[in-house]
Amino acid sequence: MEMQLPAKEDLYGGVVVEMKENMDPDVFHALLKTSKLQWKLQGKKGVWIKLPINLVNLVETAIKEGFWYHHAEPKFLMLADWLPETTSTLPGNATHIARVGAIVLNDKQEILVVQEKLGGKTEVWKISTGILKQGEDIHVGVVREVKEETGIDTEFVEVRAFSQEHDVFFGKSEVLFLCMMRPLSFDIQIQETEIKAAKVLTNVIAHRQGHLQFRFYYGGGFAMASGGSTAIIGSQSGSPQGFPWAAKKIKLPEFHGFDPQGWIKKAELYFDIHGAPLHL
CATH class of the missing domain: 3.40.630.30 (Gcn5-related N-acetyltransferase (GNAT))
Incomplete structure (x- = not known):
């Protein structure tokens, strides 16, 4: 032996x-x-x-x-x-989770949004988000997530922005990639187990909640992202002209609780103080 x-x-x-x-x-x-x-x-x-x-x-x-x-x-x-009597140089376990968010924008400048069944923001409209599977590329995973949640086929255009949050899931950090997507189909069929509703939304502003990384101006609506969840709040009326983007970094107080409208009012006041325009 x-x-x-x-x-x-x-x-x-x-x-x-x-x-x-x-x-x-x-x-x-x-x-x-x-x-x-x-x-x-x-x-x-x-x-x-x-x-x-x-x-x-x-x-x-x-x-x-x-x-x-x-x-x-x-x-x-x-x-x-x-084994040596020295400090270990073995690599640690995986430190980050990779998540994708899909900004699905059609030719009418309308964006696809969902309401989730679980979590603390079930009444908020948000873009489709999800965690990448092991070995899955960003452009593949974001197409899969949109299809699973809404039944919509999409084409990956580009990664428009990314952000990082710490201590998101059992102490792990998370990187969120915001991806521009082009819809290829239009028949919404929600994922019954996770999604409560899905629809098309217009007039959207999107920004990072807590630590603002990017502000996406789009008509008169408002959107926020925290951790891996990008929430969308906005108007369903009006005809926006184009989709101008801006990337102005502003550090905001973190959002606590479940009153996004109240936080939005505070954020708008903060933008005014720092001279960040609401329209570009």
């Missing part, structure tokens, strides 16, 4: 152990202690142990030998250890 855990060298002077077969915790403990001694003698640095969900009984043994949780996926847990 081999007295060392099977391991593959990585590109950074460490080793990766991918456990697959069932093993008694006592046997695993003995092999792990022997393996760590050998790896130290060989000058190895980081050690990774990938444990599938059916070998969860080995986690406690590894933790007692100095390993820590690095990250988890639905079917496995990744443990890590740093």
